[in-house]
Structures are given as structure tokens and as C-alpha cells.
Amino acid sequence: MSYPKPVRKILLPALLLLCSTAFFGCTTKLPTSSPPATKKPAPAKPAAKAGRIPATQRPYQIEGKTYYPLPSAEGYSETGTASWYGAPFHGRKTSNGETYNMYDWTAAHKTLPMNTRLLVENLGNGRTTTVRINDRGPFVGSRIIDLSYNVAKDLGIIKEGTGRVRITALGEAETIQLADNKTATRFLPHEDFQKGDFYVQIGSFTVRGNADRLKEKMTREGWEAEAVLYDRGDKIFYRVQIKGGATLTAAKKIEQTMTDAGFPGAFVVAR
CATH class of the missing domain: 2.40.40.10 (RlpA-like domain)
Structure with a gap:
């Protein structure tokens, strides 16, 4: 992911x-x-x-x-x-x-x-x-x-x-260091999760060609699609993601559309 x-x-x-x-x-x-x-x-x-x-x-x-x-x-x-x-x-x-x-x-x-x-x-x-x-x-x-x-x-x-x-x-x-070798934990809230640059991931491949074929298919169907490289350290993945919009609500709707279109593992990610 x-x-x-x-x-x-x-x-x-x-x-x-x-x-x-x-x-x-x-x-x-x-x-x-x-x-x-x-x-x-x-x-x-x-x-x-x-x-x-x-x-x-x-x-x-x-x-x-x-x-x-x-x-x-x-x-x-x-x-x-x-x-x-x-x-x-x-x-x-x-x-x-x-x-x-x-x-x-x-x-x-x-x-x-x-x-x-x-x-x-x-x-x-x-x-x-x-x-x-x-x-x-x-x-x-x-x-x-x-x-x-x-x-x-x-x-x-x-x-x-x-x-x-x-x-x-x-x-x-987040664990923070205090005096006398003591530690404390503080909560770090994420920034507003309703607004941002959202995508919907519909596939992840270890073979670049497979990711490119799916990306091209979705592009032909009118979607703004990308094949994003992810290096896990021991293996490289190519993740196909669809542009989901600037709000979480819009991205969740596209996630449901992708699920209905045959991608049951589709999920929203933010960049």
C-alpha cells in the first residue's frame, strides 16, 4: 500500500x-x-x-x-x-x-x-x-x-x-525522552483527513508489465490512472492507483465504483 x-x-x-x-x-x-x-x-x-x-x-x-x-x-x-x-x-x-x-x-x-x-x-x-x-x-x-x-x-x-x-x-x-532516562508518550494527531490528494488503489504487482496493462486499460476507460513504484526493501511492487479527488468523500465513492467494477480489494490512499 x-x-x-x-x-x-x-x-x-x-x-x-x-x-x-x-x-x-x-x-x-x-x-x-x-x-x-x-x-x-x-x-x-x-x-x-x-x-x-x-x-x-x-x-x-x-x-x-x-x-x-x-x-x-x-x-x-x-x-x-x-x-x-x-x-x-x-x-x-x-x-x-x-x-x-x-x-x-x-x-x-x-x-x-x-x-x-x-x-x-x-x-x-x-x-x-x-x-x-x-x-x-x-x-x-x-x-x-x-x-x-x-x-x-x-x-x-x-x-x-x-x-x-x-x-x-x-x-x-510518539515516545519522547525525559530527564533521568524516563520516557513519555504523546499523541500526534494527523492533519485533516477529509481534504487532500486522494487515490484509489486497485492492484499491486511485482511485474511492471502487468501494472502497465491495467493502468492503460483504466486510462482507456477514462480514468486518471498511475502505476506507482513501491520499494519494500526486499521486493519492488508496482501499484495501480486511480485519481480519487481532493476529498475523502469523493474518493470513497470511486472506491465503491471500483469495487463494483470487479476490484473487491480497492481502497483509498492519500498522498
Whole structure:
């Protein structure tokens, strides 16, 4: 996935929501019967050595599939199925070494950087909340995010077990050095994710000719298409992207058009 330059000024409502959830007091009691939980795999094993790259940013394998954590979450927006995990995993270690608390406002994602803050919207009922990524998953089907019990309850998907959501990156955490070798973490909001230079990625190839053929096909159909080179370090990819416009709303419409046209993996990126 190509990753963008920052886009401008964070939405005030999202920040207000973020602030409110950050200080939310968790008073819910543990349910008498364990809520349904998403299947969790054994701890992920790094797929390759990556020098001084943090362990949570290294490629890893689950059931034979390799996942490559993104270097940044700026401009990230995705729509898909959310699930949740609760009591069976309460108290266990998460992928970043924290202790999982089903009453915290956290979630698991396969590739977003740890401590990414996300705005999560339940597309079925319009409810929204914010979460912090502190785990990897879900590794079941096409699900895009695994929510803590408390988050799932807030969004209204406990009973069904899953729900269709839109997730949008609000910002990431940065560790800063203090005196006496102490450290602290501060939140760095992304700039306004609604305005910028948006594209819709419809394919990624290791062979340049395949990318060029798709780009030419889309150009003939009237789209402004590009084949963008991405060097991952161990392999080069050619990503075919369609111009999505200057707003996230416009880009999401084109994403849906591409999905309907036979590109089910289409997604919005910002530059």
C-alpha cells in the first residue's frame, strides 16, 4: 500500500470524541456468561530480520500468510467487518506486550502501527467511538479490525458478534525522552483527513508489465490512472492507483465504483 504525505487539520468532532474516550471511566462488570470471542492464533513469528525496526513493525506470519506492518497510518481509511474479543483473552498479553483488558478502548489490526488512534463508525447504526491499536488481528476471513468488549458494546455489535464499520486514522503516539532516562508518550494527531490528494488503489504487482496493462486499460476507460513504484526493501511492487479527488468523500465513492467494477480489494490512499 502506498503511503501519503500528511493531510490537513484534524476534525474537531473526532478530537473531542478522542478526548472524551481517553478519560472514560470503565465501570462495566464482567458479564456472567463469556461473550463470543474471535479465534486468536498463536503468537506471531517474525517472517524476517529487520535490523533495528521495532518488533511490532517487522513482517510476521500467521498460518502461512505474511503480513507487513505499515510504516505510518496517515491518510488511512478502510471499510469492512469488525469483530470483537472478550473474556477468554482478558489478562493475556497483546502483541505489543500490554496486558489485554476487555474494558479498555483498544483494538487489534493486522498492519496499522501500534498506538494508532482510530475513529470507528458502525455503519449499521451510526454510532462512533475511538480506539487505540495495541494488538494484531483479526485473522479470520475478511475482518478488518478486532475490537475490545467495551468498544463493541459501545458500538452495539455485541449480540451479532460482528458489524460493518468504517475506520479512519486520527493520529499516532510518539515516545519522547525525559530527564533521568524516563520516557513519555504523546499523541500526534494527523492533519485533516477529509481534504487532500486522494487515490484509489486497485492492484499491486511485482511485474511492471502487468501494472502497465491495467493502468492503460483504466486510462482507456477514462480514468486518471498511475502505476506507482513501491520499494519494500526486499521486493519492488508496482501499484495501480486511480485519481480519487481532493476529498475523502469523493474518493470513497470511486472506491465503491471500483469495487463494483470487479476490484473487491480497492481502497483509498492519500498522498
